[in-house]
Amino acid sequence: MxxxxxxxxxxxxxxxxxxxxxxxxxxxxxxxxxxxxxxxxxxxxxxxxxxxxxxxxxxxxxxxxxxxxxxxxxxxxxxxxxxxxxxxxxxxxxxxxxxxxxxxxxxxxxxxxxxxxxxxxxxxxxxxxxxxxxxxxxxxxxxxxxxxxxxxxxxxxxxxxxxxxxHGQEHGHEHGHEHDWLADAVLRPITDLTVKAIGMYGNGVARSMEMLAHPQTRFLGSLAVARHGWQVVHDAAALALMTDDSPTALKGKPGGLKAVAWNEPLPLDTVKAVGKALGCSINDVLLACAAGAIGRYLHDLGDDPAGKEIRAMVPVNLRSSDKAWQLGNRFGLAPLVLPIGIDNPIERVYAVRQRMAELKGSYQPLLAFAVLAMAGFLVKPVQDAVLNLFARKTTAVMTNVPGPREPLKFCGSTLRQTMFWVPASGDVGLGVSVLSYGGGVQFGLIADTALCPDPQAIVERFEPEFEKLLWLTMMLPWPGEDGAAA
Missing domain, CATH: 3.30.559.10 (Chloramphenicol acetyltransferase-like domain)
Structure with missing residues (x-):
């Protein structure tokens, strides 16, 4: 070497x-x-x-x-x-x-x-x-x-x-022992000291990250310690005891051949307006439309989605924005249940909002990072067995990446459109990508053809689902300037 x-x-x-x-x-x-x-x-x-x-x-x-x-x-x-x-x-x-x-x-x-x-x-x-x-x-x-x-x-x-x-190591980069500080902190047994460190700053994974990076900071409040210690235990159990999601045509044994798809961009300002009118985030709106598109695809395939939910593993960033240029992987995974069986777009977006709210105070992304870090110690067959526990309970990997609002130039040419696809692990057969760029937002899919031979058929249902949500939102009562219904 x-x-x-x-x-x-x-x-x-x-x-x-x-x-x-x-x-x-x-x-x-x-x-x-x-x-x-x-x-x-x-x-x-x-x-x-x-x-x-x-x-x-x-x-x-x-x-x-x-x-x-x-x-x-x-x-x-x-x-x-x-x-x-x-x-x-x-x-x-x-x-x-x-x-x-x-x-x-x-x-x-x-x-x-x-x-x-x-x-x-x-x-x-x-x-x-x-x-x-x-x-x-x-x-x-x-x-x-x-x-x-x-x-x-x-x-x-x-x-x-x-x-x-x-030996070529660079200060501040993801090299040597420095970049493992987060894994080391998470992998330590959850003793009283670690529980205090995790819980110190209150709710939110990002604040916990800051505490783990600076363990010399004084601890606050035994009640907060107990509360967040319980949250860690609860979330660890939730990860370990996740039930299988609903069986659909999108689950099964993949064959290894892929197909990709993407749509034309939707106006980001329109998506924002719908979210604001419903008291939801842009993420809530987009994820609800993705769930609707998947549900409609299964329905048209003869696989009735009524009453069904599927689980998507959603990456959660664990690095501060000023460290985004650093390489390496610093993200956890949060299991998000998508309500594909809810036909009403308004009801569906509120269901997604509730599920997202439940994840915001969760330590599951941090614990999922710990699982990945632990897997790095193991020989490959054991690592595969550990990670397949997640894959068996998951239908899709889903990610949402914000890009620049203004179109970029590359070698003097205009970058008019961009899309990317995320990999899926184990036997997961579906990767869902949402990317905002240049004032638009796009929906992309990569699928194993043994489970979804035509992912474009899902993508083409994304915009109609958004249009339904837009029209229903416009039909809701709007408050006037004095606060009364217009």
Whole structure:
């Protein structure tokens, strides 16, 4: 092993080893640019900006104790930034062909002997160009990768520079022992001291994170300690004793072939207006529409969703916004139950709001992070067994990432549309992505074709569900300026 090797964090190690025959732990994204760009321009931008992050020149090397990041002595940019032709069947339009290519790449492993990322440039696409980006989840989570991708756009902020430590480690980065502080804090037995640390700042995972980062702070209030200690125990039991979600056509044994889909953007301001009128968040509205689209798809398939609920694992960010540029994974998972069996859109959005409110004071995301950290200690067969306990109780992975409100430029071209898809672990067959960008919000799906052969059929039901919610909201009584109904 090289002297410059860096130990991979326990959580990142768990993600590295989570690949299986039917699900690869890759985040796949697509950028649509207008006008088109050249391969030379893309390679130049990647070399000047992207490779400033040392991680993208490093290989992931597993060993008996976990894994390390090792400099790729034979790094070749031409292997990572490539042109790809868009294969088109007779009668197939460009958008359908791009979706088929994204699905194929999502099921194609990255070369484990090289850094785990790749850019695929389709030079001529809809009058411009398209870029498909693939990055292994062990490198970073979605929030960090959004920060990285923004940094390579025109005018993007450069990553902060830090003094080098011995063996190539950088102060403040997710390297060595520093980046494991959260895992160490969570994995300690919940003694009186740890319960006090977790409960000190009151409700909210973010405040607990701050306490765990600064354990020297004085503790407050024995009643608060007892209350939050009970919350930890309660949430740990809830995670361990989760019941199976409703059986539907979307659960079963995946086959490994993928299909992807996305819709045209909805106006973000309209979604905000609906949320404000109903006293709900944008998230509540979007998740309710996603639940409605899935329910309608199952209904039309002959799989009656009435009275059914499915569970989606929702990532919860555990890092502060000023650390978003750092690589590595710092997020927990919260089990969100989606009410796919509620037909009334208003009733459904309020049901989602209630479920989200129940999660806000929960330590389940923190405890799920602990499970991932613990899994990083285990040999792969035992890790798979632990993580499959979650997968068996879950139908989908669902994530919502906020992007910039104004359209970005890349190599002089306009980034007119972007979408990404999240990987699913174990035997989970459905990944749901919501992304806001440039004043719009998009809904995307990646599905295993054995469980959902046509995810576009779900995506196409998303906008009609939002339209129903919009019209019903407009029909509700609106307060006048004096507070009376208008």
């Amino acid at each position: 090289s002297l410059d090797a860096e130990r991979m964090s326990r959580v990142d190690t768990a993600w590295l080893r989570m690949d299986n025959d039917v699900n690869l732990m890759m985040i796949v994204g697509v950028w649509l640019l207008e006008p088109g760009i050249t391969l030379a321009a893309l390679r130049r931008r990647v070399e000047e900006r992207f490779l400033r992050y040392a991680r993208f020149r490093q290989r992931a090397v597993p060993d008996l104790l976990g894994a390390s990041w090792v400099e790729d002595e034979h790094f070749d940019l031409s292997r990572h930034v490539v042109t790809t032709k868009l294969p088109r069947r007779r009668g197939q339009d460009e958008r359908a062909a791009l979706k088929a290519l994204c699905a194929e790449l999502a099921a194609t492993p990255l070369d484990p002997q090289r850094p785990l990322w790749q850019f695929h440039l389709i030079e001529r696409y809809e009058g411009g160009s398209a870029i498909v980006v693939r990055l292994h989840h062990c490198i970073a989570d979605g929030i960090a990768l959004i920060s990285v991708m923004l940094s390579i756009t025109d005018g993007g902020a450069e990553p902060p520079k830090h003094p080098r430590h011995a």
